[in-house]
Amino acid sequence: xxxxxxxxxxxxxxxxxxxxxxxxxxxxxxxxxxxxxxxxxxxxxxxxxxxxxxxxxxxxxxxxxxxxxxxxxxxxxxxxxxxxxxxxxxxxxxxxxxxxxxxxxxxxxxxxxxxxxxxxxxxxxxxxxxxxxxxxxxxxxxxxxxxxxxxxxxxxxxxxxxxxxxxxxxxxxxxxxxxxxxxxxxxxxxxxxxxxxxxxxxxxxxxxxxxxxxxxxxxxxxxxxxxxxxxxxxxxxxxxxxxxxxxxxxxxxxxxxxxxxxxxxxxxxxxxxxxxxxxxxxxxx
Numbered sequence: 001x002x003x004x005x006x007x008x009x010x011x012x013x014x015x016x017x018x019x020x021x022x023x024x025x026x027x028x029x030x031x032x033x034x035x036x037x038x039x040x041x042x043x044x045x046x047x048x049x050x051x052x053x054x055x056x057x058x059x060x061x062x063x064x065x066x067x068x069x070x071x072x073x074x075x076x077x078x079x080x081x082x083x084x085x086x087x088x089x090x091x092x093x094x095x096x097x098x099x100x101x102x103x104x105x106x107x108x109x110x111x112x113x114x115x116x117x118x119x120x121x122x123x124x125x126x127x128x129x130x131x132x133x134x135x136x137x138x139x140x141x142x143x144x145x146x147x148x149x150x151x152x153x154x155x156x157x158x159x160x161x162x163x164x165x166x167x168x169x170x171x172x173x174x175x176x177x178x179x180x181x182x183x184x185x186x187x188x189x190x191x192x193x194x195x196x197x198x199x200x201x202x203x204x205x206x207x208x209x210x211x212x213x214x215x216x217x218x219x220x221x222x223x224x225x226x227x228x229x230x231x232x233x234x235x236x237x238x239x240x241x242x243x244x245x246x247x248x249x250x251x252x253x254x255x256x257x258x259x260x261x262x263x264x265x266x267x268x269x270x271x272x273x274x275x276x277x278x279x280x281x282x283x284x285x
Contacts, residue, residue, distance in 0.1 A: 012185035075158075076139065080214055083135060086128060087210060101129070104200045105241070108248060115196045130171065130199065133206025140209050140231060141280075143216045147224055162283045170276050174198070177272065190250055197245040201220035205238045 069211060090098060104111035142160050175195060182191030212231045 016060055023109070025203075030211070067106075071120070076142075077171065079135070079139065083132060083210055084214075086132060087207070090125060090128055097125040101200060101203060104196075104203045108245060111197060111200065111245075112193070115193055118196065126199070126203070127205035129206065132210065133202045134164055134167040134171070136206045136209035136213055137167055138254060139213045140216070143213065146227060147221075147228070159283060166279055166283060171202075194246055194249045197249065198242060201238055201242050201245070205235065208234055 102113050104114045138160050140164055145159070178191040178195050182188040182226070209231060212227060215227045216231075219227060
């Protein structure tokens with residue numbers, strides 16, 4: 001065998017050995033890559049499990065919060081019971097006043113006649129009916145929040161208290177604004193009659209919302225939405241009736257002086273309504 005043939009065999013053996021080493025290295029790299037992919041899959045699975053666990057923990061805390069709200073609903077039950085007792089007292093002690101309230105809302109002419117016989121003093125029945133309106137509206141909003149947006153009704157006592165203060169201040173500021181407008185522009189008769197319509201419609205709305213609030217508190221979720229929609233329709237009808245009475249009351253002012261009418265609308269209606277809904281949004285959020 002020649003030297004050239006021996007060198008060729010040695011070179012072939014070296015090439016074969018190098019090829020085997022490269023093949024083993026490639027296999028080792030494949031195994032390492034598969035291990036890395038397995039570790040990545042394990043990390044992703046761990047992350048998903050952690051996210052699911054955190055979501056479950058958040059849901060449990062949310063349910064516990066709602067359960068605490070249900071436990072504190074005894075306070076609302078007591079308030080509703082007191083409101084029913086108040087309504088019973090009004091029916092027994094001031095039956096004539098309730099009849100006049102219904103007549104003044106159902107007929108504009110009878111409302112004007114009853115207004116002419118009224119005095120400027122605040123009667124006990126009027127005060128109690130106005131208080132019932134404030135409480136009914138506050139509880140209606142609170143129960144609606146607990147149903148449709150529980151996260152906005154975490155502290156029911158605090159929210160209800162702020163709502164009562166808001167409605168009370170709204171009534172006082174509105175009455176003061178009407179008195180000032182009537183005094184400045186010599187429209188005391190017109191503003192007083194409109195204030196009379198507003199108070200009577202608000203008191204009637206409060207009496208209507210009282211059984212609605214009781215049903216919203218007692219009924220299950222199946223009928224809650226129906227009662228809520230009916231209550232919203234009643235509120236819209238009350239606002240529409242107030243607009244009709246307001247236009248009929250201020251017709252003479254609108255004919256005689258359009259400037260006074262628009263000043264009244266901007267100051268007595270739009271501005272107060274804007275601030276009212278702005279503060280209401282702040283409270284419920």
